[in-house]
Structure formats: structure tokens, C-alpha cells
Amino acid sequence: MTNHVLLNNIEHKDLKINLERSAQMGDNVWYTQTFPMEFRSAQAHYPILFQKDNGTGQITPVTLFGFENDNNLFLKNGKWDAAYIPLAVQRMPFYIGFQESTVDGVTEKNRVLTLDVESPKVNKTHGADLFLEYGGNSDYLEHIANVLEALHHGLQENSAFIEALTNCELLEAVTLDIELNDGSKNQLMGFYTINEDNLNSLSQYKLAKLHSQGYLQAIYMVIASQVHINDLVARKNTQIAL
Amino acid sequence: MVHMQSEIKKIIIVGGGSAGWLTAGLIAAKHIKNSAANTLTNSVSITVIESPNIPTIGVGEGTWPSMRETLKTIGINEADLFTQCDASFKQASKFVHWENAPGTCDINHSAASAYFxxxxxxxxxxxxxxxxxxxxxxxxxxxxxxxxxxxxxxxxxxxxxxxxxxxxxxxxxxxxNYGYHLNATKFAQLLKDHCLNKLGVEYLSSHITQINNDVEGDIASVTTDSVGIVAGDLFIDCSGAQSLLLAKHYQIPFCSKKSVLFNDSALAVQIPYDDDDAVIASSTVSTAQTAGWIWDIGLQSRRGVGHVYSSQHITDEKAEEELIEYIKSSTSAKQRQSLSIRKLSFEPGYYEKFWHRNCVAVGMSAGFIEPLEASALAMIEQAAKMISEQLPANKQTMKITAKRFNEKFSQHWQxxxxxxxxxxxxxxxxxxxxxxxxxxxxxxxxxxxxxxxxxxxxxxxxxxxxxxxxxxxxxxxxxxxxxxxxxxxxxxxxxxxxxxxxxxxxxxxxxxxxxxxxxxxxxxxxxxxxxxxxxxx
Incomplete structure (x- = not known):
């Protein structure tokens, strides 16, 4: 269950966010959304793939943390075992909501910060304060606001990025065959990746266009990130050996 | 020795509608290399002549799954069917009261009154x-x-x-596996736009007044009322029930099948849904009546309903009564007063042959049968596909292709x-x-x-x-x-x-x-x- 409420420094002045990273805290996700501006940081630690949204069929880039639901291979002893945590995870349990306000007869949609008060991270004893003693925003909350802002703008960029990729036929479905040390063979389906043959035979004109849009670099970062699939397999082997 | 002038280069399609544009699309997708002008590099050209005076019949709202492959080949974006043609998904035909009349269900088996x-x-x-x-x-x-x-x-x-x-x-x-239910008029328009804008098909809006043979007896050209004489090497008759080239011009005899399939009349009506969220059925529903059956096709914005019947066994008035009875539960009395019911008559059967000399008929110009299994569009696809894939090199080989085509499609009709x-x-x-x-x-x-x-x-x-x-x-x-x-x-x-x-x-x-x-x-x-x-x- 989730319950998103508009954050305010009166009702929520005593709330803290537990910064532990664990299944109990709801961090046991196996992938999360990402976006081109985040690729540089993400590709240092995670494979970046593409996936279709179940509700809309729209393709989005995702960072992969494991091979199956409820199995995040980066959760270790209450911590996230990587130097960079993708923004879509960092921001939990905060979301962006929209509020309509009417000023001088003009109705505007404003972005507002909301909190899922049902999240196990929300409590009154452990973790980071949301507000300072007299109601000001804590550094943590300022950080979260920045994260959400970056995430909002980043995700908005995705549809243009994906359109550029599909126009050049640069996405293809991929099935990952994963063999583990225990001999089990697994197939990971439903993901998409960059079609390198098509990329390599792209016309100069199209390449230049992708470059001018800033997407060429993003494409190569996605390709470079694939090496981390081996890292995930190693983590999985460690997990099953325990 | 093959003479240059007998090469098949210029294809003329007489008539738009689903038949004309599907045929144009399938041939163009295979044979026209680059729609961007340079026609010199193309070995064939395709021209569709559509009469502005003759409206398309606009029925034929159910397709088979084969339509997916056809549209994919032509290069239609599937989503466009849903945004432009009022389309929905068809997964089956549902037959109601075909085994037993309502109320007389055999109690020895628990048979439902319908099957898929x-x-x-x-x-x-x-x-x-x-x-x-x-x-x-x-x-x-x-x-x-x-x-x-x-x-x-x-x-x-x-x-x-x-x-x-x-x-x-x-x-x-x-x-x-699925096909579509769609608005046939809008569907023809979508195909037309695609053929003209993407596939390099040429278009003449003009009424044909005369058909001109060469000395051999092949069609050399057609005379139109506004764009003069249009010459061609292969003429595809998609003129609908009038069968302008095959029947009217070449007088190919018709094989009536009325002694087997009695239905020769239809009353068609369109029924808007009550609200925007109304359920859209997954099947074409065919409900048997006393002297025919009623089709019921759910599109996005409306249903298309029609009574197909045998004029020998029921009067038009009585047939209309049965149709009104059928739609009673889903319409208000006020709606029923403003319904416009279209009457269609047809002779069930097909022509003795479909490809004669340099003329081949596709669609209703080749034959027509009641839409009980929605075969009309499927037959168009099959015919157009064979013409496209077996497009004769010249008039000499056309005779062989024509013979094969005639054999194949006679079998299909049978x-x-x-x-x-x-x-x-x-x-x-x-x-x-x-x-x-x-x-x-x-x-x-x-x-x-x-x-x-x-x-x-x-x-x-x-x-x-x-x-x-x-x-x-x-x-x-x-x-x-x-x-x-x-x-x-x-x-x-x-x-x-x-x-x-x-x-x-x-x-x-x-x-x-x-x-x-x-x-x-x-x-x-x-x-x-x-x-x-x-x-x-």
C-alpha cells in the first residue's frame, strides 16, 4: 500500500527517513528507470538496458540490479554495495505530485513534493530528519528536492531519446542467457539493447544528428555498460554460494 | 523472341475501395523501388482510376488474421488503423442459434445456443x-x-x-491470433493516402466512359471523361459489383450459386454505442434468423448490424422486422425511428474466370457471396498477393499465370x-x-x-x-x-x-x-x- 501526501513542515516535522538499504526498507527492486543524463554515473556500476512499461508500452532505459523480481544483488548488510545509487532509487520514498493553483484567473499546474507515508522508511526515531528545529528544510530534504528535480527533467528527455533510437532502428530485443555456477541456465527476456550492427552502418548524416542531440555519447555508454552483466552474474554466484 | 512492347510495365487499376487500394499497395510494395520520383528506375508504374461519381459500397468490415501480414507488407503503421479507421480486434466468428432455433434447444445435450x-x-x-x-x-x-x-x-x-x-x-x-473489424470507407482512405504518399502509386479521379481493345483483343486503354485516354499493359478490375471490365466489357459468364446459398439481400444499419466505454465485442456475432442471419460487428464508436436473407423465403418488410427485433434491446425507441437502413441486393456466385487476356478482376468484380465467414477482404488479399508475386513479365507468360490464377480462385470460391x-x-x-x-x-x-x-x-x-x-x-x-x-x-x-x-x-x-x-x-x-x-x- 502506498499513500502519497503533500509534504509540509507542520504535520511532518518529526518524521525521519531510515537510510538503511534493505529488503525490509523496500529497496529490493531488480531494476529502475534511468535517463541519458544519468548514464555516465550509472554505466560505471550497472548494465543499462531498455524495457517497455507495462501500462503504456513506452520504452524506457533501466539500470539492472539483478535477474529477477525481489532480488537486488546490490543490497548488502543494510547498505547499497556501489558508489552510485540511481536517482530513481535515491529519491524513495519521495515523489513529485502536481497541484493546480489559480493565480489571477490563470490555472497552473505546479510540481510539489509528496511523501509516501506508508513507506517502511518513514519513522520518527531512525535516520535523517526532514526538517530543522524551526521548520526549515534539512540538508537531506534539500538533496531529495534536487534529486527529484533532476529525475523529473531527465525522465522527460527519454521520449525524445527513444524516438531518436527507434527512428534509426537502433533498438533490438535481447535475450540474456545466464549460466550460474550451480549449473542452472536462466533466460532473461523482455529487455532491449542497442543494435550495434545498425549503429555501425548508420549514415554520416544520421550519426551527426545523433551527436548534435547529445545521444551518440549516451548510446556508447549503454554499450559500455553491458560488461556489468558479468558483474551481476558474479554477484548472483556469490549469493547462491552463501 | 520476346517483343519489347509486350512487356508488362504499366498497371491500371480500375476502381478504388478496399480492393483497388489493397491491390495497388501490395503490388507497389513489391515492385516500386523508390517512391521519391525517379520513375525511370522503376520497371512498373501503377495508376488507380477512381470514379468520383460512384461511391464505394463501404461494407466488408471484418478481416481475417491474414490482413496483419498484408498491412505489414504494404507498410501500414498498425496504430493508424485504430486512430483512423475506427478499428477493433476480431478474434472469432460467433454463431448464435444456428444449431437450434431459440427456445427449442435440445435438452439431451447441454449445448449452448452459441459456438465460436x-x-x-x-x-x-x-x-x-x-x-x-x-x-x-x-x-x-x-x-x-x-x-x-x-x-x-x-x-x-x-x-x-x-x-x-x-x-x-x-x-x-x-x-x-487476430484480424480486425473496421470502417471500410475509412480503411480505403488510409490505404489510398499510404499508396499515394509513400508507395509512389499514381492516381486519376475520373469516370471511365469507354474501354478500347487493341487488334488482338487485349485492353489497350480506357477513355475517361476528364483525363483523356489512359493506356496500360495490365488492367485490374476493382470496379465492384458492376464488374466493368470482366463482365461488362468481356462478357465473361457468371456462375450463380443461388441454388446452394440462398441469401441474395441485405439490410444494413449502424448503431452508435450508448457511451464511450461500451464493451467492444471480440467476435463477429452471427445470429440465425428464420430466413437468413444477422451480423453484428463492434467498432470503436458504433456497431455495424445487418440482416442477410433470402428474398425467396422472406419479404423485405418481414426481414426488416426481424432486424428491428434484434436491435431492440440495444437501442431506444427514439433511436430506432431515426435509423437509416440500407438495402443491398446481390447475386451469390462468381465469374467463370477472373483473369481474361490482360484483365484480372479483384474483389466484388470477381464474385460475391454472403459474408458469413467474412471472406471478401481475405479473397482480395489472396488475389492481389498472387498478382503481385506472380506479376507476369510479358503478355506471353501472362497466359500461363492467368490460367493458374483462374484455377486457384475457382477452387477458392468452391x-x-x-x-x-x-x-x-x-x-x-x-x-x-x-x-x-x-x-x-x-x-x-x-x-x-x-x-x-x-x-x-x-x-x-x-x-x-x-x-x-x-x-x-x-x-x-x-x-x-x-x-x-x-x-x-x-x-x-x-x-x-x-x-x-x-x-x-x-x-x-x-x-x-x-x-x-x-x-x-x-x-x-x-x-x-x-x-x-x-x-x-
Missing amino acids: HPFSLPSGTTKLDLASYIGEQYSNSSQAQTFAQHVCFQSVLCEQNLAPKQITHKAYDYVA QIIEFLKLHYVLSKREDSSYWLANKESSSIPQSLHEMLELWQFQTPSSYDITQSTPLFPAASYQYVLYGMNFKTQPIRTANRDTKAIQRLLLDVQNKRQHLAKAMGSNRELINKIKQFGLSQI
Whole structure:
């Protein structure tokens, strides 16, 4: 269950966010959304793939943390075992909501910060304060606001990025065959990746266009990130050996 | 020695509509290299001449799954069908009251009053012939489930009006095989725009006043009322029921099939939904009447409903009464007063040949039969595909292609007619002279007689079908036969892997349960497609 409420420094002045990273805290996700501006940081630690949204069929880039639901291979002893945590995870349990306000007869949609008060991270004893003693925003909350802002703008960029990729036929479905040390063979389906043959035979004109849009670099970062699939397999082997 | 002038270069298509534009699209997609002007590099040109005076008939709102492949070949974006043609998904034909008249249901078997002929083949068709096993079992006892429910998981999607795919499926991919219900006029417009803007097809809006032969007797050109004389090498007659080139010009004789399939009239009406969220049916519903049947096709914004009947067995007035009775429950009295009912008449049958000299007929100009299995568009696709793939190099080889084309399509027409007749012959209805006359031996083609005799002891199989690429596979016969509770009682029991068959049957039931939960409604998916489109990967 989730319950998103508009954050305010009166009702929520005593709330803290537990910064532990664990299944109990709801961090046991196996992938999360990402976006081109985040690729540089993400590709240092995670494979970046593409996936279709179940509700809309729209393709989005995702960072992969494991091979199956409820199995995040980066959760270790209450911590996230990587130097960079993708923004879509960092921001939990905060979301962006929209509020309509009417000023001088003009109705505007404003972005507002909301909190899922049902999240196990929300409590009154452990973790980071949301507000300072007299109601000001804590550094943590300022950080979260920045994260959400970056995430909002980043995700908005995705549809243009994906359109550029599909126009050049640069996405293809991929099935990952994963063999583990225990001999089990697994197939990971439903993901998409960059079609390198098509990329390599792209016309100069199209390449230049992708470059001018800033997407060429993003494409190569996605390709470079694939090496981390081996890292995930190693983590999985460690997990099953325990 | 092949003469240069006999090469087939200029193709003239007479008539727009679904037939004209599908044919133009399929030929252009294969033979026109680059739509961006440089016609010199192209070996063929295609010109469609459409008369501004003659409206297209605009019926023919159901397709087969083959339409997916056709549209993919032509290069139509699937999502455009949903945004531009009022399209929905068709997964089956549903036959209501065909076995027994309403209220007279035989209590000896718990038969439902309706059965499905789904587009997906029975499970295990290629390996275990589940249908034969069930067909035989089915004949022996009363069944809680219908035949299609036993052997085909798609039945559940049809029963609950669920979609055949999800928004995450790429264009033309599916969970369950499907075709479309669509607005035929809008569909022709979509195809036309695509042919002209993307495929390099040329277009003349003009009325043809005269057809001119060369000395050999081939068509050399057509004279029009506004763009002069248009010459060509191959003329494709898509002029609809008037059959301008094949029948009017060449006087090819017509083979009437009225003695087999009696229906020769139709009353068509459009019924808007009550609200924007109305359920869209997954099947074309055909409900048998006293002297014909009523089609019911759910598009996004409206239903198309029509009564097809035999004018020999019922008056137009009485036929209209039955139609009004049918739509009573889904319309208000006020709506019924403002309905505009269109009357159509047709002669069931087809021409003795379809390809004569340098003229080939596609669509209603080649023949017409009641739309009981929605075969009209499928036949257009088949004809256009063969013309495109076997496009003759010159007039010498055209004779050979024409002969093959004529043989193939005569067989297709014969099969359709026999298969449609099967629906009537199996009926147990005796409530009108129409149903009784339909079972009279003299009205049943000889080969259908023979098949019915065989099927008493063996289930329909590929041995029953002589064509290499039949319109209806053996599975279609099985769906209709056992949907109508036909009895097949083999005298020898064949050795079978019963365990594997039981597993397969269980698998169908599990899949039915799973899909009932996993799939959204037709309306839901169509709304999503209109908002988000369908991805190409």
C-alpha cells in the first residue's frame, strides 16, 4: 500500500527517513528507470538496458540490479554495495505530485513534493530528519528536492531519446542467457539493447544528428555498460554460494 | 523472341475501395523501388482510376488474421488503423442459434445456443491432433464445455471480450491470433493516402466512359471523361459489383450459386454505442434468423448490424422486422425511428474466370457471396498477393499465370461456398422453409455430401482439402462441425498418446484461466494504442 501526501513542515516535522538499504526498507527492486543524463554515473556500476512499461508500452532505459523480481544483488548488510545509487532509487520514498493553483484567473499546474507515508522508511526515531528545529528544510530534504528535480527533467528527455533510437532502428530485443555456477541456465527476456550492427552502418548524416542531440555519447555508454552483466552474474554466484 | 512492347510495365487499376487500394499497395510494395520520383528506375508504374461519381459500397468490415501480414507488407503503421479507421480486434466468428432455433434447444445435450470459430488453431494441431480426440469424445457424451473451449485457449478472450495482445506487444504481434473489424470507407482512405504518399502509386479521379481493345483483343486503354485516354499493359478490375471490365466489357459468364446459398439481400444499419466505454465485442456475432442471419460487428464508436436473407423465403418488410427485433434491446425507441437502413441486393456466385487476356478482376468484380465467414477482404488479399508475386513479365507468360490464377480462385470460391453451406446443412432448425430447403440434398454440392459422409466416421483432416494453400484449414471444419454438435463415431479406436493429450487439454484450461486475468478489455487496449501507439520492436 502506498499513500502519497503533500509534504509540509507542520504535520511532518518529526518524521525521519531510515537510510538503511534493505529488503525490509523496500529497496529490493531488480531494476529502475534511468535517463541519458544519468548514464555516465550509472554505466560505471550497472548494465543499462531498455524495457517497455507495462501500462503504456513506452520504452524506457533501466539500470539492472539483478535477474529477477525481489532480488537486488546490490543490497548488502543494510547498505547499497556501489558508489552510485540511481536517482530513481535515491529519491524513495519521495515523489513529485502536481497541484493546480489559480493565480489571477490563470490555472497552473505546479510540481510539489509528496511523501509516501506508508513507506517502511518513514519513522520518527531512525535516520535523517526532514526538517530543522524551526521548520526549515534539512540538508537531506534539500538533496531529495534536487534529486527529484533532476529525475523529473531527465525522465522527460527519454521520449525524445527513444524516438531518436527507434527512428534509426537502433533498438533490438535481447535475450540474456545466464549460466550460474550451480549449473542452472536462466533466460532473461523482455529487455532491449542497442543494435550495434545498425549503429555501425548508420549514415554520416544520421550519426551527426545523433551527436548534435547529445545521444551518440549516451548510446556508447549503454554499450559500455553491458560488461556489468558479468558483474551481476558474479554477484548472483556469490549469493547462491552463501 | 520476346517483343519489347509486350512487356508488362504499366498497371491500371480500375476502381478504388478496399480492393483497388489493397491491390495497388501490395503490388507497389513489391515492385516500386523508390517512391521519391525517379520513375525511370522503376520497371512498373501503377495508376488507380477512381470514379468520383460512384461511391464505394463501404461494407466488408471484418478481416481475417491474414490482413496483419498484408498491412505489414504494404507498410501500414498498425496504430493508424485504430486512430483512423475506427478499428477493433476480431478474434472469432460467433454463431448464435444456428444449431437450434431459440427456445427449442435440445435438452439431451447441454449445448449452448452459441459456438465460436476462433482464429487460433486448436492446441497441438501439428503434433497431437487434439481436435480429433476431442471431436470423437465430444460426439459420445454431453459436454459442459463447447468444443472450442476444450481445444482453444482463445475461446476465453472471445467469451469475455478481452484483447488479443497487450500494449507491450510490438505492432502486429499477439498473444492470440487476430484480424480486425473496421470502417471500410475509412480503411480505403488510409490505404489510398499510404499508396499515394509513400508507395509512389499514381492516381486519376475520373469516370471511365469507354474501354478500347487493341487488334488482338487485349485492353489497350480506357477513355475517361476528364483525363483523356489512359493506356496500360495490365488492367485490374476493382470496379465492384458492376464488374466493368470482366463482365461488362468481356462478357465473361457468371456462375450463380443461388441454388446452394440462398441469401441474395441485405439490410444494413449502424448503431452508435450508448457511451464511450461500451464493451467492444471480440467476435463477429452471427445470429440465425428464420430466413437468413444477422451480423453484428463492434467498432470503436458504433456497431455495424445487418440482416442477410433470402428474398425467396422472406419479404423485405418481414426481414426488416426481424432486424428491428434484434436491435431492440440495444437501442431506444427514439433511436430506432431515426435509423437509416440500407438495402443491398446481390447475386451469390462468381465469374467463370477472373483473369481474361490482360484483365484480372479483384474483389466484388470477381464474385460475391454472403459474408458469413467474412471472406471478401481475405479473397482480395489472396488475389492481389498472387498478382503481385506472380506479376507476369510479358503478355506471353501472362497466359500461363492467368490460367493458374483462374484455377486457384475457382477452387477458392468452391471451397468458400461449400464451407458456408456446411453451416446451414448442420443446422437442426426446422422452423421455416428456408432451413428445411437448405438441407435438401439437391442444394448440397457433391463434394460436401462426400465429406459429410466421411465425417460420420473420421474427423476433418488435411486429406479433405485438395488445395495446397486453402482458405479454410481442416481446423475450421472441426470448429463448425463440433460447434454444431455433429457426431463422429469411428469404428476403430486409433492408438494415441493419451497422457500427452490430457496434458495438452489441461494446458488449454490453465491458459484460459491465466489469460482471463492477464488480458485487458478490447476498449482498454484500443484507448492505450490511441494514446501511446504501438512500438515497432
